[in-house]
Amino acid sequence: MSAPTIETDRLILRGIEQQDLDGWAALMADSDSARFIGGVMGREAAWRSMAAMAGAWTLKGFSMFSVIEKATGRWIGRLGPWQPEGWPGTEVGWGLVRSAWGQGYAAEGATAAIDWAFATLGWSGVIHVIDPDNAPSIALAERLGSTDRGPVQLPPPLDHFNVRAWGQSREQWLSRCAAQR
Structure with missing residues (x-):
């Protein structure tokens, strides 16, 4: 699936495209931005992580999206559905460049992305895997x-990260959305 x-x-x-590499590499080179999404990595490792997410579209039929700011056309991050082998659940995660923080983009x-995952993928629930020290993501x-x-356990080589799952069922999401209309 594309x-x-x-x-x-x-x-x-x-979808993730080769032209996203500069932004992706910058995201993963920034210690603040990369701290809770795998840690700082060089351009070559960033390319491999980008390629893994791009390839998940073919292998699983879903993956994270590249996030483009409409007003500028600028690549500002990646977010969306994610569940590599051994993952503790069906996740919608996020990671944005620091200049995009605090604007409600995530x-x-x-x-x-959650709406799409429930409607298109038929997920029964969604989680967000978050480090307990990541207060902004917990708030989100x-x-x-x-x-x-x-607490949840991530698969190797990420099994050393201390993370918790924040989540809800599809029914909880739909009920909450209906109440907000």
Whole structure:
């Protein structure tokens, strides 16, 4: 399956493309941005992580999207569905460049990605794998309606990370969305 394009008010979520490498490498080279999404890595390792996410579209029929800011056309991060082999659940995750923080982009994009995952992939639930020290992501998970489901184990080579799953069922998501209309 090739990635669809999803548009929100301010964002375009689209498949990962080779032209995204400069932004992806910059995201993963910044210690603050990369801290909770695998850690700092050089351009070559960033390319491999980007290629793994791009390849998941072919292998699994879903993966994270590249996030493009509509107003500028600038690549600002990656977010969306993610479940590599051994992952503790069906995740919608996010990682944005530092200059995009605090603008509501992660919430806007994650909401669209969760809607898409439930409607298109038929997921029964969604999690967000978050380090307990990542207060902004915990706040976003709560804003999305997720609750702390406790510690989870990531597969090697990520098994040394201390993470918790924040999540909710499809029914909880749909009920919350209906109540907000």
